[in-house]
Amino acid sequence: MKIPFNKPYISPKEEEYIIRALKSQRHSGNNAFGQKAISFMKDKYGFNEIFLTPSCTSAMEMGALLAGIKPGDEVILPSYTFSSTVNSVVIFGAKPVFCEIEPNTLNIDVSMIESLITPRTKMIIPIDYAGISCEIEEIMKIADKNNIIVMQDCAQSFGGYFNGKPNGSIPHLAAFSFHETKNMNAGGEGGGLVVNVPEWHQKAYFMQEKGTDRRLVLDGVKSKYSWVEKGSSYLLSDLLAAGLLAQLEGEEEIISKRRLVTDAYCQLFNSFKKRGNLNIYISEDHIKTNHHAFWVVFDEADNRRRFIERLRAFDIFVYIGYMPLHSSPMGVKFGYKPDSLPITEEISKKVVRLPFYAGMADDGLIYTIERMSLVLNEIYGK
């Protein structure tokens, strides 16, 4: 039996919706299914406004453009994240300022943020690793005090909550991923940008539509549209929005399947926690996970290696996670060295991400747990 790291979930109504979108012959961006998906999300999650985009990366670029990121600006973000978090501002000339992570969530260490703020700091981009929200309310307090924009990278955390509020509803800007690898996917690729500042909405409409005021023409305010802003084509095909809508409607089903995976991993790893001196996430009352992922920080890099290799022999695909950005070739160009962020560097050498997808609950979870138990017993003794 082969257990891939990820396998996208296909919703029952997905095929039907996608074909309806195709046959409508109006399947470019912001058409019928896109509008439905947007309404659904605004009603259910209370986003002030959300734009569907081709990817989370492009959502973050749109956010960076909206925030006016320009050469010379500094942006604070964790080094332990995907390259898109940083590239979304680096392509516009910003300088990344990397922050350490804290060990319970592997999210940005909020206690270090203020020491990194300079007069050039324009933005903070915290991420919600593995679907667990960062300490967004504390980050917003720091940002407001220092007049800094917060764009939350919620690539992994759609459908989770912080203090009872849906992820993405608290910061100025938030970006979601609906990629094949995420809880809910939009036909393989897709993203969304939440804009919670009402004064930015009109500019965002213009930026999404190639920098034109086409929106005013659609609203009947103007008769012809022209070039009024910087912008791009931050639009999601209606075929992909149709796929997303089917998944949004099936969220409860998806989450309940994924919860079983979390529960099984928790049970297994808790029983090895002391013996192996393993670090796994200890849940906190104010954060509700969306059951996106499960990670384990091993006691030693060598035990991680053994764990990965032994499971690979069972055809179970475990993943090492991110290479820290600060010590990557690009990070080094920005003046960082591996030991600039020792906690991140250390954790990244010991962490694994486990296979995690909705379908595992139906097929493969027991096989996976049994094999992992066997391997952990080999490593740490019975």
Add this chain to the structure above:
Amino acid sequence: MKIPFNKPYISPKEEEYIIRALKSQRHSGNNAFGQKAISFMKDKYGFNEIFLTPSCTSAMEMGALLAGIKPGDEVILPSYTFSSTVNSVVIFGAKPVFCEIEPNTLNIDVSMIESLITPRTKMIIPIDYAGISCEIEEIMKIADKNNIIVMQDCAQSFGGYFNGKPNGSIPHLAAFSFHETKNMNAGGEGGGLVVNVPEWHQKAYFMQEKGTDRRLVLDGVKSKYSWVEKGSSYLLSDLLAAGLLAQLEGEEEIISKRRLVTDAYCQLFNSFKKRGNLNIYISEDHIKTNHHAFWVVFDEADNRRRFIERLRAFDIFVYIGYMPLHSSPMGVKFGYKPDSLPITEEISKKVVRLPFYAGMADDGLIYTIERMSLVLNEIYGK
């Protein structure tokens, strides 16, 4: 009967391919259908390399990033084009330098380009208006002499030829649109970037994949990928690539239907050309059209207005075309005035684009021609 300005064509195999892509559960970018579509295009059109992207806009942004466009660079382009042509370099800080168009094609006036070149000129972006190639070989000569990169905006011209060579195969970079409004569409939204400079390929792979060297991992050269470049997520969902492949396979059918539309418009407008002093494109031997669009420049703006209004009364949707970029709010910010480019300004007030889609050949073309003939007789007398 209602004749919209555009109606996307759905290919016979499109639904089947899209559902196959969905059910593969590997439908993110650069998967099976994307690879097939890329091979198909490289074999048929001789592109050195082509990358499928979420839109033509994002293809051009990828091209701009690949060419190293940065603040202070100047880019020469026609003012008579869509906002994406200019935004793709303006978002990276470049200054647009607008060039006039010549009246037979409404493409960039090549004879004016050299007078606009300065030591800061980094790129020329000619467009192929209405699917008719610009004078790309002459532009390449000027560019090579001055060490300038050419990115051809082939948004409208996929499938056409210049001197027997497929559009997109001649310049350093070329961008295609597979949007709903184009001859061949990729599930509503899509684009492609041709990279004809082999030395740029590796960098392009990295930039398409969020600035990581994931490509080297897929090729077995490295075991883990990291952040090595600027980049974005310039990837087209495999669902959309599946739609595109179906359309590519049906190109002959699509073109033959569209040719009937060109022929009918040519016949009609040629018979009014002298009477109305109308300007329509006179075909040239070295250029083969892809039958994307048909435009007419009227003798007077007022006759254009009458033509549009009278046809609207018959439910036929004729479109005014582009608002020139140089005289738009953003163009003015860059220091231009309407009379900075008098030819462009004049033509833009008199030009119309006619309804044009493959399905017209089956239904609506005769109705459209009859009503247009009626209206032209009203305007210019029998």
